[in-house]
Amino acid sequence: xxxxxxxxxxxxxxxxxxxxxxxxxxxxxxxxxxxxxxxxxxxxxxxxxxxxxxxxxxxxxxxxxxxxxxxxxxxxxxxxxxxxxxxxxxxxxxxxxxxxxxxxxxxxxxxxxxxxxxxxxxxxxxxxxxxxxxxxxxxxxxxxxxxxxxxxxxxxxxxxxxxxxxxxxxxxxxxxxxxxxxxxxxxxxxxxxxxxxxxxxxxxxxxxxxxxxxxxxxxxxxxxxxxxxxxxxxxxxxxxxxxxxxxxxxxxxxxxxxxxxxxxxxxxxxxxxxxxxxxxxxxxxxxxxxxxxxxxxxxxxxxxxxxxx
Numbered sequence: 587x588x589x590x591x592x593x594x595x596x597x598x599x600x601x602x603x604x605x606x607x608x609x610x611x612x613x614x615x616x617x618x619x620x621x622x623x624x625x626x627x628x629x630x631x632x633x634x635x636x637x638x639x640x641x642x643x644x645x646x647x648x649x650x651x652x653x654x655x656x657x658x659x660x661x662x663x664x665x666x667x668x669x670x671x672x673x674x675x676x677x678x679x680x681x682x683x684x685x686x687x688x689x690x691x692x693x694x695x696x697x698x699x700x701x702x703x704x705x706x707x708x709x710x711x712x713x714x715x716x717x718x719x720x721x722x723x724x725x726x727x728x729x730x731x732x733x734x735x736x737x738x739x740x741x742x743x744x745x746x747x748x749x750x751x752x753x754x755x756x757x758x759x760x761x762x763x764x765x766x767x768x769x770x771x772x773x774x775x776x777x778x779x780x781x782x783x784x785x786x787x788x789x790x791x792x793x794x795x796x797x798x799x800x801x802x803x804x805x806x807x808x809x810x811x812x813x814x815x816x817x818x819x820x821x822x823x824x825x826x827x828x829x830x831x832x833x834x835x836x837x838x839x840x841x842x843x844x845x846x847x848x849x850x851x852x853x854x855x856x857x858x859x860x861x862x863x864x865x866x867x868x869x870x871x872x873x874x875x876x877x878x879x880x881x882x883x884x885x886x887x888x889x890x891x892x893x894x895x
């Protein structure tokens with residue numbers, strides 16, 4: 587693959603998501619008007635949210651893939667978690683509105699009409715959504731995009747949601763269980779809030795420059811100290827921003843080697859780390875071993891690197 591392929595995949599995924607969202611909104615709007623089902627209304631609201639979120643993702647991915655410039659030396663990748671945070675807030679607000687509508691129908695249930703039309707639209711939704719989810723899963727695996735991953739989470743939930751709406755329409759329209767319709771809507775609203783909170787929490791951590799998981803940090807340390815000329819490693823700092831990640835660390839080397847040799851050792855270590863973290867921007871500082879200096883680790887953690895006797 588060329589270096590631009592991940593960007594093309596991300597752009598294609600966001601454009602396809604917007605297109606599918608628009609088609610589903612139109613179809614579900616017609617079906618909701620015909621059936622007056624609050625469960626179908628909940629699915630319509632969800633598809634509208636997905637379409638809005640997909641447009642936000644389209645803009646966010648466009649900015650996130652822009653190269654670094656003089657004003658943004660670390661690039662624009664944080665546009666993705668910013669979009670994710672905005673999505674989660676918007677989705678939670680709409681889910682609360684849906685809860686209010688479902689509660690009204692529980693108190694005053696109404697019959698569901700034109701069930702066959704509603705079921706047909708929801709079956710179409712299942713087919714379109716399944717195809718989109720499969721493609722998004724492929725893109726997330728190849729790129730690690732948070733924005734596409736957030737959309738993937740939305741539409742994966744839609745699959746279960748669309749099936750539940752079909753079941754609700756059957757139970758309410760064919761068997762007269764009118765209160766099943768708002769109960770399914772409440773369940774869908776709960777799922778929306780859960781999904782939005784999950785996306786928001788992940789976006790928050792990225793914006794706050796949270797460290798890599800402990801296992802990944804330990805892997806970086808092990809790569810460093812595996813080099814025969816590296817005495818120790820300290821001040822490891824990591825963070826992620828969208829599809830990009832950043833790794834900084836200090837290598838302790840023999841104080842008597844030449845600057846050229848120290849540079850070559852750092853290049854070797856950087857190459858090994860890059861092989862495991864190909865999307866990372868890696869900065870390595872060389873320190874002469876034995877120099878007393880402050881170390882960047884915390885009282886509740888073991889210091890990185892080799893344990894000293």
